[in-house]
Amino acid sequence: MNKIMAANKLKLLQSIIILVVLSFIIIGCSHSKDTALTPIIDTTTSDKTPSVTTDDINALSKDENKMVDANERTSLPPRPTAPKEDCKRIPNTATTGKTSFVSTDKVNPLPADESKNEALPSTVAAEPANKMVFINQDDINSLSTDENKMMNTIEKLTLTMRPIGSKEEKAACADLKLELESYGYQTGVQEFPYIVQSVKLRNIPFTEGKFWDFNISQPDGTSQNLIAVKKPAIPDAKDVIIVSAHYDTTVHTTGAIDNASGVAVLMEVARKTASFPSNIEVRFLLFGGEENYLYGSRYYVNSLSDNERRRIIAAINLDCVGEEGPNLATLGTNNGKENEACKLFADYDIQIDRGAMSDYYSFVKADIPALTVAQYPVLVGTGQELPDDIARIDKAKLKTVADMVAKVLLNTMK
Numbered sequence: 001m002n003k004i005m006a007a008n009k010l011k012l013l014q015s016i017i018i019l020v021v022l023s024f025i026i027i028g029c030s031h032s033k034d035t036a037l038t039p040i041i042d043t044t045t046s047d048k049t050p051s052v053t054t055d056d057i058n059a060l061s062k063d064e065n066k067m068v069d070a071n072e073r074t075s076l077p078p079r080p081t082a083p084k085e086d087c088k089r090i091p092n093t094a095t096t097g098k099t100s101f102v103s104t105d106k107v108n109p110l111p112a113d114e115s116k117n118e119a120l121p122s123t124v125a126a127e128p129a130n131k132m133v134f135i136n137q138d139d140i141n142s143l144s145t146d147e148n149k150m151m152n153t154i155e156k157l158t159l160t161m162r163p164i165g166s167k168e169e170k171a172a173c174a175d176l177k178l179e180l181e182s183y184g185y186q187t188g189v190q191e192f193p194y195i196v197q198s199v200k201l202r203n204i205p206f207t208e209g210k211f212w213d214f215n216i217s218q219p220d221g222t223s224q225n226l227i228a229v230k231k232p233a234i235p236d237a238k239d240v241i242i243v244s245a246h247y248d249t250t251v252h253t254t255g256a257i258d259n260a261s262g263v264a265v266l267m268e269v270a271r272k273t274a275s276f277p278s279n280i281e282v283r284f285l286l287f288g289g290e291e292n293y294l295y296g297s298r299y300y301v302n303s304l305s306d307n308e309r310r311r312i313i314a315a316i317n318l319d320c321v322g323e324e325g326p327n328l329a330t331l332g333t334n335n336g337k338e339n340e341a342c343k344l345f346a347d348y349d350i351q352i353d354r355g356a357m358s359d360y361y362s363f364v365k366a367d368i369p370a371l372t373v374a375q376y377p378v379l380v381g382t383g384q385e386l387p388d389d390i391a392r393i394d395k396a397k398l399k400t401v402a403d404m405v406a407k408v409l410l411n412t413m414k
């Protein structure tokens, strides 16, 4: 009997123990459900996952605090916490993202706004916005422009004269725009009204002694600047470099040297540098109305705010290059002295002179370091310029200038 009672007591005890154990299990499960809703910073859970290190946990903890702080500041409902694995993966994505960003999106990197992904942790924003070396020096050294392509550009442009406001000037702008887009650039056309007839020989704000205007017979109207942009690969980058050339002519010539040559060099530099990412913003500007007292470039510079002007580290203009004969291209500045823009050409043995009037002067007037790459016209015995004809273009000279400008640009972009 005692044995039976003892056995019954034992059974009762076993049942109680089983009940107690079961209730612990049930309570335990509901507790785990609760913990699944708590923030991901749970060192106990993390300890059970050997792949998570203390550093990872600390990093998560910091990010989580930032998210909470941000939510409090903006009074937004709390953001759902990301699964732990995602949080751990994000820093890695940020590190590798730097490489893939550079290699896959060279010409048109993401606009700054799109790259500010809210889901990315603060480590991305904390990346230094300093210069990163994107361009291999060997690629710069081995760069070689195509003189035949430049000759083709000159040939097309010189089929007509392109005076300010003419349909030929507009058609040239449209053709160049398509070409630049085919290289991968974002482009825009800046139209501007001009007055020739009512201005004539008086009240010109740019005069420093002498008025000049080679298209005085043109009716008043509108002309246009063509703008092609390569955004920097670093969203916070502020510096801008400009390469410019005018594509209009006077009413006396089809302008092979002045200035289809400069346009051809600009287009070839744009083509050869299109695939390289850049630390700075690059703008290729093709000005209309240069032969009317720098109309296009004056309009462009006037359209910039003070802040935008300050961002421009150098403006490099191309006007009259590649004429056959003994004269070589020089760097023209407003006073014949070296300026900050000239310093970009320090690797080249090229003379600095007082520049002939051209679009670089609109930038000079706005205190922007500017120069014009130009060649003094070759003169016949009478002191007269020789005809401005494509037959007088020396394509080897075009290539020398284009190679130099392309390399200077890449060295500034890298």
Ligand SMILES: [Zn+2]
Residues within 6 Å of the ligand: 246, 258, 259, 290, 319, 320, 358
């Ligand atoms: Zn010119």
